[in-house]
Amino acid sequence: MAEIVHMIDSEVFLAFSTYATIVILKMMLMSPITSYYRLTKKVFSNLEDTSLVKTSEDRKKLVRVDPDVERVRRCHQNDLENIIPFVVIGLLYALTGPDLSSALLHFRLFVVSRIIHTVAYVMALPQPSRALAWIVGLFTTFSMAYRVLTTALFL
Amino acid sequence: MAEIVHMIDSEVFLAFSTYATIVILKMMLMSPITSYYRLTKKVFSNLEDTSLVKTSEDRKKLVRVDPDVERVRRCHQNDLENIIPFVVIGLLYALTGPDLSSALLHFRLFVVSRIIHTVAYVMALPQPSRALAWIVGLFTTFSMAYRVLTTALFL
Amino acid sequence: MAEIVHMIDSEVFLAFSTYATIVILKMMLMSPITSYYRLTKKVFSNLEDTSLVKTSEDRKKLVRVDPDVERVRRCHQNDLENIIPFVVIGLLYALTGPDLSSALLHFRLFVVSRIIHTVAYVMALPQPSRALAWIVGLFTTFSMAYRVLTTALFL
Numbered sequence: 001m002a003e004i005v006h007m008i009d010s011e012v013f014l015a016f017s018t019y020a021t022i023v024i025l026k027m028m029l030m031s032p033i034t035s036y037y038r039l040t041k042k043v044f045s046n047l048e049d050t051s052l053v054k055t056s057e058d059r060k061k062l063v064r065v066d067p068d069v070e071r072v073r074r075c076h077q078n079d080l081e082n083i084i085p086f087v088v089i090g091l092l093y094a095l096t097g098p099d100l101s102s103a104l105l106h107f108r109l110f111v112v113s114r115i116i117h118t119v120a121y122v123m124a125l126p127q128p129s130r131a132l133a134w135i136v137g138l139f140t141t142f143s144m145a146y147r148v149l150t151t152a153l154f155l
Numbered sequence: 156m157a158e159i160v161h162m163i164d165s166e167v168f169l170a171f172s173t174y175a176t177i178v179i180l181k182m183m184l185m186s187p188i189t190s191y192y193r194l195t196k197k198v199f200s201n202l203e204d205t206s207l208v209k210t211s212e213d214r215k216k217l218v219r220v221d222p223d224v225e226r227v228r229r230c231h232q233n234d235l236e237n238i239i240p241f242v243v244i245g246l247l248y249a250l251t252g253p254d255l256s257s258a259l260l261h262f263r264l265f266v267v268s269r270i271i272h273t274v275a276y277v278m279a280l281p282q283p284s285r286a287l288a289w290i291v292g293l294f295t296t297f298s299m300a301y302r303v304l305t306t307a308l309f310l
Numbered sequence: 311m312a313e314i315v316h317m318i319d320s321e322v323f324l325a326f327s328t329y330a331t332i333v334i335l336k337m338m339l340m341s342p343i344t345s346y347y348r349l350t351k352k353v354f355s356n357l358e359d360t361s362l363v364k365t366s367e368d369r370k371k372l373v374r375v376d377p378d379v380e381r382v383r384r385c386h387q388n389d390l391e392n393i394i395p396f397v398v399i400g401l402l403y404a405l406t407g408p409d410l411s412s413a414l415l416h417f418r419l420f421v422v423s424r425i426i427h428t429v430a431y432v433m434a435l436p437q438p439s440r441a442l443a444w445i446v447g448l449f450t451t452f453s454m455a456y457r458v459l460t461t462a463l464f465l
Contacts, residue, residue: 154324169464
């Protein structure tokens with residue numbers, strides 16, 4: 001990490017910026033999907049939210065739990081648990097000055113694995129599709145963390 | 156993103172540091188608020204936590220779910236889902252060297268929208284107050300992501 | 311924050327990279343622990359996941375909530391709420407050019423407090439062990455945020 005100042009101006013850093021932004025946008029997309037399900041299925045967490053839809057039902061009955069909404073929310077939670085570590089470790093990894101080809105491999109593998117993970121989760125595809133996508137993302141991040149710790153270790 | 160090294164030393168980066176710290180502190184504030192509600196209303200998730208309060212009740216009955224505590228927790232969760240993407244995208248955006256006035260507009264709009272969102276959530280203000288605050292924050296982040304992708308795209 | 315470019319190439323930044331990676335890996339570890347509990351105790355959130363284990367039971371009955379799994383998940387959630395703010399504030403703090411000894415104190419205190427927090431949570435140790443570990447982590451992050459705001463304030 002001796003020449004970190006040059007690293008931040010590199011193609012590796014541009015690639016990191018691109019893939020990190022794409023995968024964060026993918027994660028953010030889960031919020032509007034949740035809202036869409038809540039509004040179309042009329043399923044809410046807060047009583048005041050029921051005023052967002054027209055209904056003849058008792059509004060208190062719209063404050064309920066729905067399996068489809070919960071599925072999207074679990075997918076979103078899994079994104080938080082996996083994509084944020086990728087972004088943090090990936091930033092530090094990009095600053096260690098890896099080969100561009102090696103960095104691109106990590107970034108692309110992670111982003112593709114998380115897109116597959118989301119499709120497998122939301123569409124409830126048979127396992128182990130989602131489990132494998134999750135493990136690929138996990139190991140990609142571990143591999144970058146290994147390089148950060150072996151390059152920059154300072155305890 | 157050609158002169159990124161100079162960008163990190165700029166007023167835009169100082170502004171990003173300031174607003175990111177403020178909005179992260181706002182998010183962190185939700186934890187003590189949750190603890191305060193748990194201790195004063197005697198509502199816990201773990202049996203061992205009930206020893207933190209004096210009570211004549213059966214301690215097992217204090218492990219329960221309370222609507223006010225859940226409301227604060229949903230607000231905290233929404234912060235995680237929105238503020239963390241802002242911080243990640245905002246950091247990359249600050250490194251693309253935007254105009255100071257344009258950057259300040261994005262940062263201020265986001266922070267104000269999230270403070271309004273929290274007040275609207277915790278006080279259960281009538282919709283669409285909270286929905287609008289959430290959408291403003293979302294689009295502010297999308298706008299910064301657009302600049303990152305158009306300035307730094309490297310796939 | 312005048313000479314930030316030099317700061318990013320410093321021992322403080324290497325120390326930040328090391329401790330941030332360690333504490334993010336600790337957080338990521340909660341995912342495999344959750345999976346281990348789900349597979350060995352046969353407790354799932356999604357019907358399709360039940361195909362990952364052999365069972366003579368009705369598969370729908372494996373979609374259930376288990377107190378041990380929920381405990382690990384609450385610990386993971388608390389990590390998200392505390393470790394991510396530490397990483398964001400810690401990065402900005404490292405760029406303000408603090409003394410190495412002062413920075414190491416903050417980073418070590420935080421990482422040790424979160425490891426104690428996890429042990430106290432997963433093993434359900436008597437309170438206030440977990441509460442104290444949580445507060446130490448919180449105040450370490452507040453202390454770094456204070457330095458960022460007093461050094462880099464630009465509103």
